[in-house]
Amino acid sequence: MKKTVILLLSVTALVTSCKDGAKPVNNPLMQKFETPFQAPPFDKIKLVDYKPAFEEGMKQHKAEIEAIVNNPEEPTFENTIVALDKAGELLNRTSAIFFNLYEAMKNDEMQQLAMEISPAVTAHGDEINMNPKLFARIKPLYDKRETLGLDALALRTLKLYYNDFVRGGANLNDADNAKMMQINGELAKLSLQYGDNLLKETNAFTLVVDNENDLVGLPETAIATAAAEAKDRGMEGKWVFTVQKPSMIPFLTYAQNRDLREKLYKGYYMRGTFTHANPDFLEDIKVMLDLGFSELSMEPVVTSAGDPAALTEQDKPTVFEQYEQLAELMLKRDDEGKPFTFYHYMIDLAGGPCIYKRISGCGSGTEYMAVTPWGDLYPCHQFVGDDKFLLGNIWTGVTNTAVRDEFAACNVDARKECRDCWARLYCSGGCAANAYHSTGSVRGIYEYGCDLFRKRMECALMVAVAREIKAAESDEANAPA
Numbered sequence: 022m023k024k025t026v027i028l029l030l031s032v033t034a035l036v037t038s039c040k041d042g043a044k045p046v047n048n049p050l051m052q053k054f055e056t057p058f059q060a061p062p063f064d065k066i067k068l069v070d071y072k073p074a075f076e077e078g079m080k081q082h083k084a085e086i087e088a089i090v091n092n093p094e095e096p097t098f099e100n101t102i103v104a105l106d107k108a109g110e111l112l113n114r115t116s117a118i119f120f121n122l123y124e125a126m127k128n129d130e131m132q133q134l135a136m137e138i139s140p141a142v143t144a145h146g147d148e149i150n151m152n153p154k155l156f157a158r159i160k161p162l163y164d165k166r167e168t169l170g171l172d173a174l175a176l177r178t179l180k181l182y183y184n185d186f187v188r189g190g191a192n193l194n195d196a197d198n199a200k201m202m203q204i205n206g207e208l209a210k211l212s213l214q215y216g217d218n219l220l221k222e223t224n225a226f227t228l229v230v231d232n233e234n235d236l237v238g239l240p241e242t243a244i245a246t247a248a249a250e251a252k253d254r255g256m257e258g259k260w261v262f263t264v265q266k267p268s269m270i271p272f273l274t275y276a277q278n279r280d281l282r283e284k285l286y287k288g289y290y291m292r293g294t295f296t297h298a299n300p301d302f303l304e305d306i307k308v309m310l311d312l313g314f315s316e317l318s319m320e321p322v323v324t325s326a327g328d329p330a331a332l333t334e335q336d337k338p339t340v341f342e343q344y345e346q347l348a349e350l351m352l353k354r355d356d357e358g359k360p361f362t363f364y365h366y367m368i369d370l371a372g373g374p375c376i377y378k379r380i381s382g383c384g385s386g387t388e389y390m391a392v393t394p395w396g397d398l399y400p401c402h403q404f405v406g407d408d409k410f411l412l413g414n415i416w417t418g419v420t421n422t423a424v425r426d427e428f429a430a431c432n433v434d435a436r437k438e439c440r441d442c443w444a445r446l447y448c449s450g451g452c453a454a455n456a457y458h459s460t461g462s463v464r465g466i467y468e469y470g471c472d473l474f475r476k477r478m479e480c481a482l483m484v485a486v487a488r489e490i491k492a493a494e495s496d497e498a499n500a501p502a
């Protein structure tokens with residue numbers, strides 16, 4: 022199966038919309054391209070053409086695979102690998118066109134068809150990869166590959182096909198094949214949904230510049246593009262930058278305003294995470310559990326209150342409810358024999374850290390440091406690149422003792438707000454990086470984060486106590502009479 026088809030199954034895929042009943046005879050996708058360099062005749066291709074082309078492409082591809090499988094001759098490189106490489110021309114061509122269109126001009130109609138077509142194409146690919154008769158022709162060739170007299174290119178092709186089939190499930194038993202096909206089908210839909218969600222968050226973020234001095238360093242083309250974007254959005258006289266690559270990369274490369282570069286970059290890498298745009302994080306947890314993960318963590322974004330990604334007071338009831346439902350889910354899955362670990366709910370009621378560790382903070386900048394590849398020392402990874410937190414380097418040691426001492430004071434006793442908090446010995450004064458990113462000071466109080474932490478501890482205690490009670494009841498029920 023061609024690499025382009027295999028890639029089709031793993032990338033956020035496909036395109037367009039279609040109505041049933043389109044006539045294949047008039048479908049330009051299913052005819053020879055009478056164009057320069059056989060480029061797709063985009064002016065003739067309509068939305069209704071895509072689905073029939075995919076269906077016919079899969080039908081033809083299946084017939085070509087059957088011809089290879091049923092070939093009575095002994096398998097050779099030519100009648101198996103070359104034939105396999107040439108198979109699926111219509112499907113490959115249609116897929117290539119879809120990829121470009123989907124990435125460039127996705128809309129609701131395209132998304133709807135993609136959700137319908139992608140699982141079908143994924144299942145088609147799985148059937149080929151898991152075809153035992155087809156693999157029975159490929160494996161003997163691979164096993165004696167060094168004796169076939171193949172040149173380097175042909176040998177590489179044979180190895181790629183063999184590895185693709187093995188990774189695609191060719192060596193699995195029937196039960197595992199069925200499980201893998203189910204997972205691949207679910208991933209096909211989830212990938213599309215993820216891409217749609219990511220696109221929405223990408224389009225939602227903007228960096229609006231209203232001071233011309235903040236444009237220093239930018240090329241004139243980037244400035245003009247940002248001005249045009251602002252005008253299109255009804256903000257003439259300003260400059261709008263987005264996290265679309267053509268807008269973002271010039272700004273990150275050339276703008277001299279570091280704070281704005283940081284803001285734009287955060288807008289890019291925080292897409293799709295536990296933010297104001299995605300407070301119902303439990304749905305993500307459930308998906309990962311369904312995919313087989315059992316050790317999970319999901320941390321909320323930490324940023325200044327004015328940041329569009331920052332969790333708000335309006336989000337808090339939703340987040341609290343999510344934490345409570347997560348605790349209930351953990352106990353439910355315990356009963357089902359499918360327990361999982363959630364990092365923030367790990368708590369030891371009988372032991373845990375010693376009292377020194379409980380009051381001394383996380384230890385960043387004192388008990389441990391982050392070391393960059395070039396040898397610089399920072400309190401932790403979240404401060405790397407910020408020169409005011411540079412502690413020293415591996416050759417001279419810690420020379421910025423003022424910063425080290427400031428981090429040493431990040432503990433429960435150093436903050437008066439912590440002294441009366443019932444959860445203080447579980448958080449040990451909190452995270453210095455979170456405090457800095459939310460308040461501007463490593464010794465500040467990230468009050469929103471404190472509220473979330475107390476809620477997590479409340480739920481963690483509930484889970485721990487419930488498990489203790491169940492264990493005691495089980496012991497009592499199983500005790501000798």
